[in-house]
Amino acid sequence: MTGPTDNLRINGERLWDSLMEMAKVGPGIAGGNNRQTLTDSDREGRDLFKSWCEAAGMMLGVDKMGTMFATRPGTDPDALPVYVGSHLDTQPTGGKYDGVLGVLSGLEIIRSMNDLGIRTKHPIVVTNWTNEEGARFAPAMLASGVFAGAIPLEYAYDRKDPDGKSFGDELKRIGWLGDEEVGARKMHAYFEYHIEQGPILEAEAKQIGVVTHCQGLWWLEVTLTGREAHTGSTPMNLRVNAGLAMARILEMVQTVAMDSQPGAVGGVGQMFFTPNSRNVLPGKVVFSIDIRTPDLAKLNGMRARIEAEAAEIAEALGVGCAIEPVGHFDPVTFDPTLVERVRSAAERLGYSHMNIISGAGHDACWAAKVAPATMVMCPCVGGLSHNEAEEISPEWATAGADVLFHAVLETAEIAG
Ligand code: GLV
Ligand code: MN
Numbered sequence: 001m002t003g004p005t006d007n008l009r010i011n012g013e014r015l016w017d018s019l020m021e022m023a024k025v026g027p028g029i030a031g032g033n034n035r036q037t038l039t040d041s042d043r044e045g046r047d048l049f050k051s052w053c054e055a056a057g058m059m060l061g062v063d064k065m066g067t068m069f070a071t072r073p074g075t076d077p078d079a080l081p082v083y084v085g086s087h088l089d090t091q092p093t094g095g096k097y098d099g100v101l102g103v104l105s106g107l108e109i110i111r112s113m114n115d116l117g118i119r120t121k122h123p124i125v126v127t128n129w130t131n132e133e134g135a136r137f138a139p140a141m142l143a144s145g146v147f148a149g150a151i152p153l154e155y156a157y158d159r160k161d162p163d164g165k166s167f168g169d170e171l172k173r174i175g176w177l178g179d180e181e182v183g184a185r186k187m188h189a190y191f192e193y194h195i196e197q198g199p200i201l202e203a204e205a206k207q208i209g210v211v212t213h214c215q216g217l218w219w220l221e222v223t224l225t226g227r228e229a230h231t232g233s234t235p236m237n238l239r240v241n242a243g244l245a246m247a248r249i250l251e252m253v254q255t256v257a258m259d260s261q262p263g264a265v266g267g268v269g270q271m272f273f274t275p276n277s278r279n280v281l282p283g284k285v286v287f288s289i290d291i292r293t294p295d296l297a298k299l300n301g302m303r304a305r306i307e308a309e310a311a312e313i314a315e316a317l318g319v320g321c322a323i324e325p326v327g328h329f330d331p332v333t334f335d336p337t338l339v340e341r342v343r344s345a346a347e348r349l350g351y352s353h354m355n356i357i358s359g360a361g362h363d364a365c366w367a368a369k370v371a372p373a374t375m376v377m378c379p380c381v382g383g384l385s386h387n388e389a390e391e392i393s394p395e396w397a398t399a400g401a402d403v404l405f406h407a408v409l410e411t412a413e414i415a416g
């Protein structure tokens with residue numbers, strides 16, 4: 001076994017071309033993408049990725065959550081595979097790189113190995129996890145959560161989008177329901193390369209984030225029940241105003257997050273008013289609270305305080321309040337050996353680097369439950385993500401993919 005030498009590099013131009021090619025599938029309205037999970041655009045993106053994997057000589061497996069696993073065999077038939085993955089689905093107003101960079105960099109390292117005639121002892125499996133974003137079906141990282149045994153398959157199939165369509169039906173409809181049992185695969189290691197989605201690496205002028213941890217999360221879906229009534233003729237003292245309760249709860253979430261500093265965030269990104277008419281007080285308001293921090297005790301404390309204070313706010317207004325947790329994972333510590341491998345790859349390649357905690361959730365968080373796992377990050381312009389204007393440079397993309405290449409080769413062990 002020989003380790004990767006510092007002259008081994010991926011083909012950055014080919015990686016960038018593939019990113020731009022994938023970005024043509026499910027275009028957004030402002031230069032980014034709307035390739036939400038299990039839509040026709042998702043199917044088109046999957047088909048394109050499949051054709052690239054097959055052209056690179058890989059074998060494709062698909063599990064019952066629709067997750068795609070493209071395998072390049074190793075030389076040792078008994079060696080467990082090294083997995084490299086992320087996601088091709090996007091937010092409704094998503095960028096071109098969130099998730100896509102990780103999947104296509106996985107493909108690029110295989111293409112580079114083919115060019116360079118490199119074989120590895122362990123197989124390498126490039127993975128496209130279904131529904132990482134959770135934009136259409138909550139929670140995020142749904143398929144990797146089922147894979148890790150944290151989310152039941154039937155629960156996943158029953159998740160509904162805002163139009164009432166179920167995950168299970170939509171997976172069948174786009175033709176990507178596979179036959180593999182979810183989670184049956186065993187991993188030697190899991191790597192995920194992702195844009196930072198925050199401002200730290202760019203501000204610190206570092207090319208590589210060595211990801212040591214990921215913060216934990218709760219998504220709480222709040223349903224407030226008021227009374228529909230005329231906005232003009234109903235006196236103020238006779239209103240049962242679910243919209244007002246929501247506004248007060250939003251303010252309270254902000255206060256809880258600010259009181260939990262440093263290292264905690266909280267906010268609301270989705271809300272539905274019923275009937276959503278200008279001159280009707282809403283009878284029903286459904287919205288989702290997203291809270292995150294790397295500190296488990298703090299995370300659970302924030303949740304408890306939000307639930308208690310939301311109930312008080314609603315009660316004072318005579319509004320009904322039900323809160324359902326619809327997404328959760330504990331803070332994650334990534335595997336120290338793999339983390340060190342990422343750091344030493346950055347050193348060997350001469351890229352500047354620093355340790356970083358992931359602010360966003362990733363499939364790596366669930367993979368870390370079943371295998372040694374870690375991540376590589378590159379900067380993104382202005383820290384902007386979940387926005388069509390999300391941007392990275394070809395040089396940043398290449399540097400992170402080079403580091404991924406080296407860390408994966410070291411783990412998969414170059415044969416001969
Ligand atoms: C996934 O994109 C998340 O919400 O962190
Ligand atoms: Mn992502």
Ligand code: MN
Nearest residue numbers: 091098133386
């Ligand atoms: Mn995302």
